[in-house]
Amino acid sequence: MSAITTNVKAILAELPPGVELVAAAKTRTAVEVLEAVEAGVPIIGENYVQEAAAVFPAVGRRARWHFIGHLQTNKAGKAVEIFDLVETVDSLGLGRALETRAAAAGRTMEVLIEVNSGREPQKAGVLPDDAEDLVRSLAALPHLRVLGLMTMGPFAGDPEESRPYFRETRRVFEALRRLAVPGVDMRRLSMGMSHSWRVAVEEGANLVRIGTAIFGPRPRS
Numbered sequence: 708m709s710a711i712t713t714n715v716k717a718i719l720a721e722l723p724p725g726v727e728l729v730a731a732a733k734t735r736t737a738v739e740v741l742e743a744v745e746a747g748v749p750i751i752g753e754n755y756v757q758e759a760a761a762v763f764p765a766v767g768r769r770a771r772w773h774f775i776g777h778l779q780t781n782k783a784g785k786a787v788e789i790f791d792l793v794e795t796v797d798s799l800g801l802g803r804a805l806e807t808r809a810a811a812a813g814r815t816m817e818v819l820i821e822v823n824s825g826r827e828p829q830k831a832g833v834l835p836d837d838a839e840d841l842v843r844s845l846a847a848l849p850h851l852r853v854l855g856l857m858t859m860g861p862f863a864g865d866p867e868e869s870r871p872y873f874r875e876t877r878r879v880f881e882a883l884r885r886l887a888v889p890g891v892d893m894r895r896l897s898m899g900m901s902h903s904w905r906v907a908v909e910e911g912a913n914l915v916r917i918g919t920a921i922f923g924p925r926p927r928s
């Protein structure tokens with residue numbers, strides 16, 4: 708077995724029931740991503756529409772496709788063609804761009820709201836206090852379906868340092884769930900990366916986005 712297959716099988720064996728693995732595939736080739744899918748990865752996460760378009764023909768609908776990067780509104784049309792779900796909606800403007808393109812394509816786009824759980828000015832995501840307003844606004848768009856929240860947290864370091872970010876996102880998630888906004892189905896919580904996914908799962912994640920621990924260190928660009 709190659710390293711990718713071994714890594715995927717080990718992670719899948721350790722994930723508790725109900726937690727789904729997203730293979731974070733930025734910089735990886737179609738051959739690598741296909742191998743991960745054949746080893747059992749159910750969802751591919753891509754940060755760039757163009758990279759996804761290059762890998763898509765090899766994998767197609769054998770996996771689901773999540774967009775996990777920063778989506779520019781002018782890429783919304785292409786994103787609607789490839790992705791099942793966009794994890795990183797953090798503005799009504801982006802939501803409206805997806806709504807327009809999803810309506811034109813005759814489909815519904817699933818979305819998660821990206822939360823800036825550390826309230827860091829340089830990071831993407833809506834502030835925790837603004838999540839409710841955004842959810843309510845997006846809920847009014849008929850071709851979008853809000854399914855939950857996503858957060859980044861620290862990129863590296865002691866996984867315990869990520870815990871407060873995950874806990875805060877979980878708190879917002881539960882609060883939104885209790886609001887039971889019509890048309891919103893709060894059930895997906897995407898948190899945790901290679902170094903932090905075990906802590907994220909302890910804090911309630913049911914989607915974990917893992918790159919390095921599947922594919923190895925990323926090539927330098």
Ligand SMILES: *Cc1c(COP(=O)(O)O)cnc(C)c1O
Nearest residue numbers: 731775900901916917918919920
């Ligand atoms: C790259 C990336 C990941 C995975 O990071 P690793 O440390 O390689 O596991 C997860 N989420 C997002 C949004 C990413 O860009």
